[in-house]
Amino acid sequence: MRFLRLLLPLPLMLGISVQAQSPTYGLGRTPSAEEIRAWDISISPTGEELPAGSGSVGEGSQLYLEKACAGCHGTTGTGGPAPRLVKRDVGPDAGPWALGRVLPIRAPYATAVWDFINRGMPLYQEGTLSADEVYALTAYLLFLNDVVEEGTVLDAQSLPKVEMPNRDTWAPLPEWWRPGMSRLPSYPY
Amino acid sequence: MGSKRSDRREFLKRGVALAGGVTLGAVAKSASGQLEGPEAFIQGTDELVGYGKRSSYVTSVRIPHGGRASPDTFGLDFHIAAPLQDSVGVITPSSLHYMGTTRGSFVPDIDPEKHRLMIHGMVDNPLVFTMEELKRLPSVTRMHFIECAGNRANRRHRTVQETHGMTSCAEWTGVLLSTLLKEAGVQDGGDWIVAEGVENVVGASSIHMAKAMDDCIVCYGMNGEAVRPQQGFPLRLLVPGFEGILNVKWLRRIKVVDQFYMTYNDYGHLRQDSDDAALGMQIGPKSVITYPSGGQQLPGRGFYEVSGLAWSGGGAVARVEVTTDGGRSWVDAEIRGTAHPMAHTRFTFNWEWDGQECELQSRCTDVLGSVQPSRVQAIEYWTQRGQPARVKGQDNSIQPWRVESDGSVHNAIS
Numbered sequence: 001m002r003f004l005r006l007l008l009p010l011p012l013m014l015g016i017s018v019q020a021q022s023p024t025y026g027l028g029r030t031p032s033a034e035e036i037r038a039w040d041i042s043i044s045p046t047g048e049e050l051p052a053g054s055g056s057v058g059e060g061s062q063l064y065l066e067k068a069c070a071g072c073h074g075t076t077g078t079g080g081p082a083p084r085l086v087k088r089d090v091g092p093d094a095g096p097w098a099l100g101r102v103l104p105i106r107a108p109y110a111t112a113v114w115d116f117i118n119r120g121m122p123l124y125q126e127g128t129l130s131a132d133e134v135y136a137l138t139a140y141l142l143f144l145n146d147v148v149e150e151g152t153v154l155d156a157q158s159l160p161k162v163e164m165p166n167r168d169t170w171a172p173l174p175e176w177w178r179p180g181m182s183r184l185p186s187y188p189y
Numbered sequence: 190m191g192s193k194r195s196d197r198r199e200f201l202k203r204g205v206a207l208a209g210g211v212t213l214g215a216v217a218k219s220a221s222g223q224l225e226g227p228e229a230f231i232q233g234t235d236e237l238v239g240y241g242k243r244s245s246y247v248t249s250v251r252i253p254h255g256g257r258a259s260p261d262t263f264g265l266d267f268h269i270a271a272p273l274q275d276s277v278g279v280i281t282p283s284s285l286h287y288m289g290t291t292r293g294s295f296v297p298d299i300d301p302e303k304h305r306l307m308i309h310g311m312v313d314n315p316l317v318f319t320m321e322e323l324k325r326l327p328s329v330t331r332m333h334f335i336e337c338a339g340n341r342a343n344r345r346h347r348t349v350q351e352t353h354g355m356t357s358c359a360e361w362t363g364v365l366l367s368t369l370l371k372e373a374g375v376q377d378g379g380d381w382i383v384a385e386g387v388e389n390v391v392g393a394s395s396i397h398m399a400k401a402m403d404d405c406i407v408c409y410g411m412n413g414e415a416v417r418p419q420q421g422f423p424l425r426l427l428v429p430g431f432e433g434i435l436n437v438k439w440l441r442r443i444k445v446v447d448q449f450y451m452t453y454n455d456y457g458h459l460r461q462d463s464d465d466a467a468l469g470m471q472i473g474p475k476s477v478i479t480y481p482s483g484g485q486q487l488p489g490r491g492f493y494e495v496s497g498l499a500w501s502g503g504g505a506v507a508r509v510e511v512t513t514d515g516g517r518s519w520v521d522a523e524i525r526g527t528a529h530p531m532a533h534t535r536f537t538f539n540w541e542w543d544g545q546e547c548e549l550q551s552r553c554t555d556v557l558g559s560v561q562p563s564r565v566q567a568i569e570y571w572t573q574r575g576q577p578a579r580v581k582g583q584d585n586s587i588q589p590w591r592v593e594s595d596g597s598v599h600n601a602i603s
Contacts, residue, residue, distance in 0.1 A: 021316075022314065022316055022372035023314065023372060024371070024372060025325070025372065027318065027322040027325055027372075028317055028318040028322055028372070029317055030314065030315060030316065031309065031315050031316070035307070035317070036309050036315060039307055039309075039441070040309065040442070040444065041385075041391065042383050042393065042446070042452065043450075043452075044446065044448060044450055045449075045450070045451050072263075081262055081263075082263075097461050103456065106456070106459070107451070107456050108456075108459070109451055111451070112451045112453070115452060119390065119391040119393075120291075120292060120389070120390040120391065120453060123263060123389075124389075126389045126390060127391070170459050170460070170461060171459075171461060171462050171463040171465060171466040172449060172463070172466065173395075173397065174463070174467040174470060175380075175397060177397065177399060177400070177467070177470070177471070178399050179399065179400070179403040180504075180557075181557075182503050182557045182558075182559050183468055183470065183473055183502065183503065183559075183582070184464060184467040184582075187464070187468070187559075187570070188560060188562075188570075189474070189559060189560060189561065189562035189566065189567055189570070189585065
């Protein structure tokens with residue numbers, strides 16, 4: 001009991017005295033809401049962090065040429081030195097996994113397409129696209145893969161609602177795993 | 190006491206006499222009466238005094254992995270494999286550590302004075318740390334391997350660098366991620382983190398909180414010095430025993446979230462089958478003989494110390510066995526040094542080669558009791574359950590090397 005009484009107050013006292021820093025060690029500082037907004041480019045599958053703005057398939061087809069996407073990915077989304085952006089032609093009955101490792105068709109959520117264009121494109125000028133441009137390019141790539149209609153306009157509300165063909169046909173990482181467990185109980189290897 | 194001392198004096202006297210005899214023999218060969226020195230010298234320079242360099246006779250280098258050029262046509266670094274055939278001990282030198290990148294990447298040149306790590310999302314206290322502040326926090330130093338999910342041998346590979354070079358092991362120093370997460374105060378429902386780097390593609394990975402709170406390290410040190418730029422300078426995440434892509438380099442941001450975020454790195458490693466997903470996340474027990482290995486040449490029959498590396502994402506290596514007859518009989522190899530959890534472990538086996546064609550293999554068992562399978566065993570396991578005939582998830586199957594009677598060594602995957 002005496003041991004406990006000695007130990008407990010210490011972190012509590014530190015927590016009260018240095019609120020702007022980490023409670024135990026008093027290091028680091030609290031970022032401003034502005035700083036967090038500027039750095040936080042994560043987009044969840046439900047799309048809660050998506051920014052305001054919108055873009056259409058038509059605008060996206062223009063941007064695809066203007067932003068030099070075509071130079072690496074080919075004018076039709078294939079044939080360039082960079083990964084293809086249109087599904088493979090494997091017949092009407094093929095499941096989504098047969099269509100190739102093509103982001104705008106294999107991604108289970110349209111938010112993942114938006115996220116990658118936003119963070120990783122165009123090559124050498126990553127992070128320069130506006131939200132409107134990313135919505136438009138996403139719409140165009142989804143149109144190229146027959147996921148959305150030609151007249152589609154995407155924004156923060158409509159993008160997470162796009163039904164991707166692979167939405168329910170992927171395997172989540174094992175959430176049952178805990179430290180000290182083998183990678184697949186029942187599998188001896 | 191007295192007798193011991195006189196014994197020692199006796200030994201020293203005799204030792205000196207013996208050494209003298211040996212030296213005389215050698216001197217007799219030199220006409221000038223002096224021992225021959227080395228043929229050449231390495232000129233001392235300020236640069237070499239400041240930071241040493243390996244011998245020009247040592248030429249072991251990394252190579253692009255998987256048939257994709259690195260740097261590629263865009264000048265991006267892609268996957269690069271470590272020369273395990275030349276490795277000794279368990280540490281991969283930082284300059285030879287394998288490298289993987291999210292999409293192919295330029296290596297960022299980051300000023301550590303300006304670098305920050307932000308922890309935010311579902312936490313009570315969002316925090317930003319400078320590098321200096323991170324180094325003031327309690328640290329850990331641990332040996333850990335990192336292995337790429339693409340480290341998969343096939344029969345076309347010639348050398349162990351091609352079959353297994355996308356794994357490496359280093360001594361990592363940094364702050365436990367759990368220390369930082371506890372300081373930030375994870376809120377109820379914060380079951381995942383998204384870890385993100387600052388490279389041009391801003392690579393990010395989703396990691397389950399159970400792993401994040403267990404043994405992940407936010408590393409600033411590697412093999413006794415700062416983490417190398419290709420490995421994430423000034424800061425990289427280490428996710429011990431899990432597939433390589435989760436070990437986010439150039440780490441800038443950790444966001445605590447409520448779900449798997451399906452960020453680009455996650456999408457790239459998406460699986461269709463849940464067993465595949467599980468077997469790809471944590472690395473299974475694995476080993477490979479590095480000497481003799483594919484492409485090497487044995488000079489003739491006689492004694493050899495067979496040597497190799499074993500590791501497992503499930504914990505420490507408990508046992509390594511070796512066969513010299515293609516798997517008919519197995520004997521225990523010796524584990525050299527300490528078998529650290531989720532670290533390369535060196536094993537050796539004393540072998541008298543009779544000059545006949547034979548097949549060498551090694552088999553690892555980890556502390557969880559999981560055993561490295563042969564390719565046939567792994568495939569049989571799934572086909573017996575009506576599944577496609579392939580090794581699922583991260584391929585941890587046994588690597589066979591065939592030694593021919595002329596001493597040449599070949600990949601024996603059929």
